[in-house]
Every structure is written in structure tokens, then in C-alpha cells.
Amino acid sequence: MANSHDFKLSASTANLKCTDLLPYKNTDVTLEFLQKVVDVLKEFVMQTNDRNVKILDFRHPEDMKKILDLEIPEQGLNLQTLINDCVSTLKYQVKTGHPHFFNQLSTGLDIVSMAGEWLTATANTNMFTYEIAPVFILMENVVMTHMREIIGSNWKNGDSILAPGGSISNLYAFLAARHKMFPNYKEKGIATIQGQLVMFTSDQSHYSVKSCASVCGLGTDNCVIVPSDINGRMIPAELERLVVDRKGRGHIPFFVACTSGTTVLGSFDPINEIADICEKYGMWMHVDAAWGGGLLLSKKYRHPRLTGIERASSVTWNPHKLMGTLLQCSTIHFKEDGLLMSCNQMDAEYLFMPDKLYDVEYDTGDKVIQCGRHNDIFKLWLQWRAKGDEGFEKHMDRLMELSAYMVKRIKEMPDKFYLILEPEMVNVSFWYIPTRWRGVAHSAQREVELGKICPIMKGRMMQSGTLMVGYQPDDRRPNFFRNIISSAAVTEKDIDFLLSELDRLGHDL
Structure with missing residues (x-):
């Protein structure tokens, strides 16, 4: 990254404060400041794509604290200092879009998606109602419908939502599965269930599946870990053995998380065989395709890896991974429409009034557990x-x-x-x-x-x-x-x- 002196504001602007920017005062000062920020970002993009530039300038935490001025001041600093802060921040940031960065599932720097994120930040709106995010809500509706059609032709009339990461997407699947089996749980709680609920996932699955058992009151002992084969795929015969074992103890098997693209080995569980077992014992089958979902877009590589995914009840799919959409962009899809709303709706009429001038079916805030949602759709739609x-x-x-x-x-x-x-x-x-x-x-x-x-x-x-x-x-x-x-x-x-x-x-x- 270039040095701070390469991004100098004019002498008349450098010592001004944030109160000299819009919405307080000067349009010209605002434009100069923003242009300089964009110059800093453009420089980082160019260096990210330069193989002669290092991926990172590593410093140990204690050394980094000495280099950077991270303190919050009593009085606001001038605009040039803020530009310098932007420069030093990127100077020591890992260039995850660098061609020699092979470290994470989410890598690369898609320029169009990045441009979408810039626009998203500028629009700075919440995604809970059509009233305040009309264009973005319609985009989400179109893109989510398209993704469900790619999952399976019988999914078109289902439902979807963007969530803050694959772990929360998996949590939404768990909540919907429990609600489907025990619709009174939402109001009556644990007393509704006469027995111990148990869920199943492979020993190669993402830890967030097991976390669902902890967060939602099952206890991690009731997230049954199914052995995988030498290639990291769940063994269906072992799944059935463990289901029968738990049923024999009087437990209630209700949820199986099938992984399509495990985090470490990139393995794909055999969906059709697992679906057969789920249908036999009346269990919800969730496919965690947070990592491998992108291969649904490939005629050559979709099968046999994702064969049978249309038989699932829910699917997690993270475009911010294999598809290269900027972080974060995670989707959760349901074959059955209405479950998200039925499961999570709290009828908060001070936010989700039913008597608005437009069709309130487009309001999404009451479908989710988080109320406010970041706009993660525009960067994916534009890409x-x-x-x-x-x-x-x-x-x-x-x-x-x-x-x-x-x-x-x-x-x-x-x-x-x-x-x-x-x-x-x-x-x-x-x-x-x-x-x-x-x-x-x-x-x-x-x-x-x-x-x-x-x-x-x-x-x-x-x-x-x-x-x-x-x-x-x-x-x-x-x-x-x-x-x-x-x-x-x-x-x-x-x-x-x-x-x-x-x-x-x-x-x-």
C-alpha cells in the first residue's frame, strides 16, 4: 500500500473536520474527501491483483499496536488524519483477493460485487420492509426464487431469506424443522414435546449444526454424530443404525443435516440415500451446501455431488464462498412456503403494520429472528x-x-x-x-x-x-x-x- 503522503488532501481541506462535510456544510469538501477515499480503495484493489506485491505485511499483535494509532480521541481529528487512517488500515490488512491467497473458503475480490457493496453502504437501508427498501426487497425476491428453481423445479413456490452467515442459515433450518413438527412450541415451549428431540449430522459437518442443539435447548449430547467414510462422506447405514438406537430409547429423531461440501475435505454426503432414511422415519432433511452449493450452477459437476438435493426440506447456500460474492452473503431456502413466517412472526405492529398502502407480503422483517437485516442482496444481484x-x-x-x-x-x-x-x-x-x-x-x-x-x-x-x-x-x-x-x-x-x-x-x- 502506498504511503499516506500519496493521498494528500488540499491545504484548504486537510485540517477541516467531519463537521465540514455533508450534511453539515461544504459540498466541495465532501467530494474531495470521498474522492481521496476512493483513491485509497483503488490503490488497494490494484495491489491486491499485483503478484509482485505481498499478501500481507505481518506484525505480531503487540508490535501492531505500536505501529497503529487506534485510540478514540476526546475531540474529532482532521480529515487528513482520517485519510491516513484508511491508508494504514489497508497497509496491514491481508489481501484476501490476492492470487496467492489460498487460505479460506471465501477468497477473491469480484469487482462487480465490490461495486455493489459500495452502493449498498451508500444507500444504508434496512431490509425489514418494502417501505424503506423497495428495490432491494424486489431484487431479493427475484434472486431467491431463481436460486430455488436451480435447487429443484418443485422449489419455485417455496421461501428463502438472506441470513448473516451459514451458521445462522442452519439455525433457521433447525427452527423451521422443529416448528413444522411441533407448531405449538413457539407459544408453549418445551412442555409441548413429550420426549427428547434428537438431531443427526456427520462427524465432518460444520460445527454450527452442533451449535443449534446447544442454542435451541436440545443439548449437544442430543446432536448425534454419524461416522463418515474414508472420503469424509456420511455413512447412511450408520445414520439409520443411530436413528433406530435413539428411537429405541424413546427419543424423537426429527432433523438430519446432510453436508454438501465439508469444510475440511470438501466432501459430499450421499443425499438420496439419506433422504430415503429421512422419509422412512419422518425426519426433516436439511442440506448444508454453504460451501458446495455453487456447483449447482455447473452441469458438469452438479452430479453426482448434489444429486437428490431437491428432496431436501431446506438448503443453506452461501454465494460468498464458491461464487465469489463479497462477504457476507448467505442464503437459506425452504421447499414449503409460509414456514419462515409462521415460525418466527411476532406480529410487532409498531414495525410491521398490516394496513399499509402496498402489499405487505413483501415485508420480510417478521420472517426472521433478527428484525433488522443488512442488505446482502444488491452485490449478488449485480454480480x-x-x-x-x-x-x-x-x-x-x-x-x-x-x-x-x-x-x-x-x-x-x-x-x-x-x-x-x-x-x-x-x-x-x-x-x-x-x-x-x-x-x-x-x-x-x-x-x-x-x-x-x-x-x-x-x-x-x-x-x-x-x-x-x-x-x-x-x-x-x-x-x-x-x-x-x-x-x-x-x-x-x-x-x-x-x-x-x-x-x-x-x-x-
Whole structure:
């Protein structure tokens, strides 16, 4: 990031205060200030896409506190100081849109979506009524309907909402499932249920599913963890065994969370087989496709990964992940219309008056548990207008092709890299092999030793600022690298750089 002196306001403006901006005073001062902020943002965008610029300038927390002035003053600071604050903030921010950032499920910097977020912030409206967000409410209606049609033709007349993240989307599914089975729970509470409710999810699912059991009063002991196979997919026979076991104890199985794109391995649970079990025992099937949902847009890769998703009762799908929409943008979809409103409506007539001059069916605030909602739709709508279904399909296919290229390159260097499993998605899981472990037969002991070097290499990545790849253990393995390719900026040359840079950073360990 350029230095603060590259973003100097004019001498007549620099020492003015926020009270010299609109809505208080000067239009010209406001325009100059905003233009300078935009210049700072443009510089960050350019550097984010420059492979010769580091991903981050790492500092330890205590050192960062010494560099940055983060204190809240008694009296307001001048406009030039505020511009300088913007510069220093981005100077030390990780460039998550950088082509060599492979660290998170959400990566990349889609320019059209970013422009949409700028407009959203400027409009600064709440999404709870058509009255104050008419255009955005209609956009949400159109885009959510389109997403449901992509899930399945029998979903068109269902319902959807944008939620603050996939964890809350999963929570909405849980609440709707309980409400569907016990519609009096909303008013009467736990006394309505004569027995212990239990839910089921795989040992590879996102922790937010288990969190639902805690938040909603089941207790985590009643979120039954179903074993997965060696590829990270839920084992349907184990699910049925555990359902029968809990029913035998007098419990009430009511909810199964099926994962389409697990966080670590990127695995897809077998939806149709799980749906059969859910139908047999009268359980709600939720598909958490927060990560893998983007592949619904690809004719080539949708099947068999997401085959049967139309049989679900609810689906979480996060465009801010594989589709590259700016954070945050998470959707929850229901096959049955009316459940969201019936489950969550509190009839707060001081906000949601029924006698307005327009059709109040377009008011969304009473459908949700949070009342106020951030506008997360415009950036997705604008991005989808730019790409169309065809553009998103090409984007999904490209990400999968790049992941296949990475797998191919890893296999070509078996002395340096060990591929843990053939990926179903863009999660590529592997170990790096330093020089002293090359030629040694693979074993559990070698896995332990290779796991020990992952945090050391990650530290070297951050200190050099050239690369970011995530690592973690799972219940079968010590630490391993999990590389994510979900950014449109990545090319084959970036993957070649990634593997070469890992070797440079770790060969001597």
C-alpha cells in the first residue's frame, strides 16, 4: 500500500473536520474527501491483483499496536488524519483477493460485487420492509426464487431469506424443522414435546449444526454424530443404525443435516440415500451446501455431488464462498412456503403494520429472528447480472479444473508432496515432504512428523508474505495442508508458484 503522503488532501481541506462535510456544510469538501477515499480503495484493489506485491505485511499483535494509532480521541481529528487512517488500515490488512491467497473458503475480490457493496453502504437501508427498501426487497425476491428453481423445479413456490452467515442459515433450518413438527412450541415451549428431540449430522459437518442443539435447548449430547467414510462422506447405514438406537430409547429423531461440501475435505454426503432414511422415519432433511452449493450452477459437476438435493426440506447456500460474492452473503431456502413466517412472526405492529398502502407480503422483517437485516442482496444481484447463469457455470468449471491441475502437479512430484485423497471439490488436502523425509516409506510416524512442520511452514508463509495456505488436523490425521481455489484470479502459473514456494519455505525442515 502506498504511503499516506500519496493521498494528500488540499491545504484548504486537510485540517477541516467531519463537521465540514455533508450534511453539515461544504459540498466541495465532501467530494474531495470521498474522492481521496476512493483513491485509497483503488490503490488497494490494484495491489491486491499485483503478484509482485505481498499478501500481507505481518506484525505480531503487540508490535501492531505500536505501529497503529487506534485510540478514540476526546475531540474529532482532521480529515487528513482520517485519510491516513484508511491508508494504514489497508497497509496491514491481508489481501484476501490476492492470487496467492489460498487460505479460506471465501477468497477473491469480484469487482462487480465490490461495486455493489459500495452502493449498498451508500444507500444504508434496512431490509425489514418494502417501505424503506423497495428495490432491494424486489431484487431479493427475484434472486431467491431463481436460486430455488436451480435447487429443484418443485422449489419455485417455496421461501428463502438472506441470513448473516451459514451458521445462522442452519439455525433457521433447525427452527423451521422443529416448528413444522411441533407448531405449538413457539407459544408453549418445551412442555409441548413429550420426549427428547434428537438431531443427526456427520462427524465432518460444520460445527454450527452442533451449535443449534446447544442454542435451541436440545443439548449437544442430543446432536448425534454419524461416522463418515474414508472420503469424509456420511455413512447412511450408520445414520439409520443411530436413528433406530435413539428411537429405541424413546427419543424423537426429527432433523438430519446432510453436508454438501465439508469444510475440511470438501466432501459430499450421499443425499438420496439419506433422504430415503429421512422419509422412512419422518425426519426433516436439511442440506448444508454453504460451501458446495455453487456447483449447482455447473452441469458438469452438479452430479453426482448434489444429486437428490431437491428432496431436501431446506438448503443453506452461501454465494460468498464458491461464487465469489463479497462477504457476507448467505442464503437459506425452504421447499414449503409460509414456514419462515409462521415460525418466527411476532406480529410487532409498531414495525410491521398490516394496513399499509402496498402489499405487505413483501415485508420480510417478521420472517426472521433478527428484525433488522443488512442488505446482502444488491452485490449478488449485480454480480449475477454481470455473469449470468452461463458466466457462473464457467466460473465453477474453471475452479474445478484448476483444482484438478493442482492434483496432477502434486502427483508429478511424489517426493515432495503426498496427496491425502482425491478431492470432490476445490479442497486439495496434502502433506509437504521436506528433504530429510524424502525416500522414507509413508507411515503413521511420518504423518506425525509431516504434521509438525505445517505450523512452522505457515509461520514462514506469513512472515515472508508471499503465500497463505491453511492447515488443520482431523479425526484421522495430524496437521495437513488444505488448499482452497475459489478465486477467479488464480491461474495454473499461480498453482505452480504455490508448490514451488512451499518447497522453498519448507525444504530444510
